[in-house]
Amino acid sequence: MPFEVNVKNLFQDFNPSKFIVYACxxxxxxxxxxxxxxxxxxxFWIIFLPLWIWKALVIVGAITxxxxxxxxxxxxxxGDLYTQYKAMIIAxxxxxxxxxxxxxxxxxxxxxxxxxxxxxxxxxxxxxxxASIGLCVWALKHxxxxxxxxxxxxxxxxFIFLALRLDxxxxxxxxxxxxxxxxxMCVALVGVxxxxxxxxxxxxxxxxxxxxxxxxxxxxxxxxxxVAPLLVFEILLVNKLDGIQEMLFVAAALPxxxxxxxxxxxxxxxxxxxQWWFGIRKEFCPWILGVFPILQEYGNITYKAxxxxxxxxxxxxxxxxxxxxxxxxxxxxxxxxxxxxxxxxVPIMSIDLPD
Numbered sequence: 506m507p508f509e510v511n512v513k514n515l516f517q518d519f520n521p522s523k524f525i526v527y528a529c530x531x532x533x534x535x536x537x538x539x540x541x542x543x544x545x546x547x548x549f550w551i552i553f554l555p556l557w558i559w560k561a562l563v564i565v566g567a568i569t570x571x572x573x574x575x576x577x578x579x580x581x582x583x584g585d586l587y588t589q590y591k592a593m594i595i596a597x598x599x600x601x602x603x604x605x606x607x608x609x610x611x612x613x614x615x616x617x618x619x620x621x622x623x624x625x626x627x628x629x630x631x632x633x634x635x636a637s638i639g640l641c642v643w644a645l646k647h648x649x650x651x652x653x654x655x656x657x658x659x660x661x662x663x664f665i666f667l668a669l670r671l672d673x674x675x676x677x678x679x680x681x682x683x684x685x686x687x688x689x690m691c692v693a694l695v696g697v698x699x700x701x702x703x704x705x706x707x708x709x710x711x712x713x714x715x716x717x718x719x720x721x722x723x724x725x726x727x728x729x730x731x732v733a734p735l736l737v738f739e740i741l742l743v744n745k746l747d748g749i750q751e752m753l754f755v756a757a758a759l760p761x762x763x764x765x766x767x768x769x770x771x772x773x774x775x776x777x778x779x780q781w782w783f784g785i786r787k788e789f790c791p792w793i794l795g796v797f798p799i800l801q802e803y804g805n806i807t808y809k810a811x812x813x814x815x816x817x818x819x820x821x822x823x824x825x826x827x828x829x830x831x832x833x834x835x836x837x838x839x840x841x842x843x844x845x846x847x848x849x850x851v852p853i854m855s856i857d858l859p860d
Contacts, residue, residue, distance in 0.1 A: 522782065523772040525562065529555040531765040538754040549615045553607060560604045566782040567597035573784030592649050593781045595640060599653060605629040623671040627664055634661035659689055679746040686739055693732045700725040730767045734760035
């Protein structure tokens with residue numbers, strides 16, 4: 506079965522927002538784990554730098570999109586651009602609350618003020634979680650994505666347990682504190698198993714095209730490579746915090762790095778993001794091709810990899826085709842030679858017979 510990579514289709518479905526978010530999270534988790542292990546002694550304000558970059562892009566993108574929206578009233582009646590603008594404002598508001606939590610958490614880690622409880626630090630997350638419940642319903646109604654809202658809404662109990670455990674209001678073991686996460690991961694595993702079974706059934710179906718089969722297989726493999734390492738990371742982290750297993754935080758976070766990297770790769774086949782960010786009002790691929798026309802030369806490139814058996818079969822078919830063409834050509838040439846032989850020309854004679 507040949508494997509093809511079409512650059513045009515790859516970037517046509519590229520979601521730059523998700524790529525930037527997962528890349529910033531990956532860098533932050535790496536720096537934070539190194540800081541907890543004492544391998545680097547940088548200030549926590551520097552450790553949180555990838556998150557500051559993420560939030561700065563969100564603020565600049567939302568302000569630019571809002572200015573473009575209010576300066577051009579005719580854009581408000583074009584398709585669902587007004588709904589996308591409202592979705593951008595909602596996402597920007599949630600990101601600002603998340604920024605507030607990150608600033609409070611960074612200040613708590615940096616100064617370690619006893620009067621600043623973790624329960625107060627987590628208040629912005631509690632607000633996001635409560636608001637996300639209604640926002641998930643709104644997103645479903647308008648056909649919008651809601652990854653952050655879903656994550657926060659299903660983990661509201663986990664945030665409460667974490668805040669209480671960090672303040673020592675409860676002294677449970679960490680494996681008990683993470684019970685809400687275990688429940689969420691069980692649901693995620695059920696979803697992964699369903700995706701794998703669905704991909705197998707669709708592969709055996711003759712009504713599905715090869716591209717659809719390949720897309721279902723990639724989705725199942727991608728979700729598996731995200732959920733399985735996350736589960737391993739949570740188990741290693743609980744064992745580390747409970748003192749059951751001695752290891753570095755970097756070693757425990759390796760499966761998390763794998764999951765974030767897979768999510769970065771899956772952003773190339775994800776649904777396109779909101780078109781109002783930075784006021785571009787276009788999908789990312791047409792916009793980047795308009796800004797850099799030189800990239801159009803590489804937009805229609807297709808990479809194809811094939812197995813050795815497939816190459817041999819193609820070669821044999823090619824040889825048979827060439828042989829048949831040669832025999833046909835040889836027959837035509839023989840016919841041309843026969844047609845080109847000299848022939849005797851006899852004049853026409855007319856004999857008149859008497860009546």
